[in-house]
Amino acid sequence: MYTVRFYKGDYFDRQQQANADGCAAYAEHHFNSSENTAAGYAVVIVGSNASQTSRNWGRWYAAAVAREFGIPVGGDAGILVGGYNGRGDGNLRHTSMPAVLLEPLFASNPQHAAWIRSDDGQSRLARILSESVQRFFQSGGLIGFSVGHKYKASSPNDRGAPVLGGGTEADFAEKVLQKAKVMIEAAEAVGAGRTIRVMHGDTLLWAGSADEDADVTLDPVRGLLRIAGAAPVVTRIGGAAPAARRRRTAGR
Numbered sequence: 568m569y570t571v572r573f574y575k576g577d578y579f580d581r582q583q584q585a586n587a588d589g590c591a592a593y594a595e596h597h598f599n600s601s602e603n604t605a606a607g608y609a610v611v612i613v614g615s616n617a618s619q620t621s622r623n624w625g626r627w628y629a630a631a632v633a634r635e636f637g638i639p640v641g642g643d644a645g646i647l648v649g650g651y652n653g654r655g656d657g658n659l660r661h662t663s664m665p666a667v668l669l670e671p672l673f674a675s676n677p678q679h680a681a682w683i684r685s686d687d688g689q690s691r692l693a694r695i696l697s698e699s700v701q702r703f704f705q706s707g708g709l710i711g712f713s714v715g716h717k718y719k720a721s722s723p724n725d726r727g728a729p730v731l732g733g734g735t736e737a738d739f740a741e742k743v744l745q746k747a748k749v750m751i752e753a754a755e756a757v758g759a760g761r762t763i764r765v766m767h768g769d770t771l772l773w774a775g776s777a778d779e780d781a782d783v784t785l786d787p788v789r790g791l792l793r794i795a796g797a798a799p800v801v802t803r804i805g806g807a808a809p810a811a812r813r814r815r816t817a818g819r
């Protein structure tokens with residue numbers, strides 16, 4: 568249903584290739600960095616000519632990262648239209664499909680750097696990106712990925728910002744995108760209904776369905792996740808998860 572293709576070369580050339588291939592969506596992955604090591608928020612850049620779909624996709628992704636890691640969103644409710652004073656705009660502006668430039672975490676923030684460097688943190692970011700693609704591009708198609716900084720013909724040694732503790736922005740961004748490619752290409756067709764999941768790290772413990780209108784609340788004191796209303800027709804617990812879901816949590 569989905570195919571993911573990585574684009575290389577200078578940013579303009581990547582976008583031209585994605586246009587020629589008819590990509591349904593395009594995502595470039597970076598990590599943020601600041602001299603202030605306390606800076607730490609999730610933000611997504613969209614082009615100065617971004618469509619409403621690009622803006623909504625970027626905001627959905629930034630908000631999901633913020634909830635996942637317990638951090639704030641930056642920019643205008645999670646997005647910066649046209650980049651940081653124009654920086655980043657050229658990475659996206661030449662696409663003819665919805666496009667985002669992801670800056671989910673800060674390489675310069677000690678806690679964020681630990682997430683960036685960990686396999687678990689990379690998987691959590693990849694899953695959010697994968698889910699965002701499934702949510703916003705439900706018809707499937709070709710998804711274009713671009714590793715920020717890396718593989719530029721004009722600057723082949725650029726790897727972006729150093730990550731505290733070792734490694735570079737570009738190399739970790741590439742790991743996240745590779746994980747996301749596996750998840751997206753394994754994703755099933757988007758079905759009707761609403762799925763509620765319980766996850767431990769990146770491992771699915773339970774999945775069930777809920778009415779679209781049902782209130783779902785967590786009582787952290789009682790340790791209770793409650794889905795209001797009548798019990799769903801189908802409930803899947805642990806090993807009873809269907810093969811498609813098991814495949815998404817295994818085989819990473």
Ligand SMILES: [Zn+2]
Pocket residue numbers: 597598715716727728736
């Ligand atoms: Zn960057």
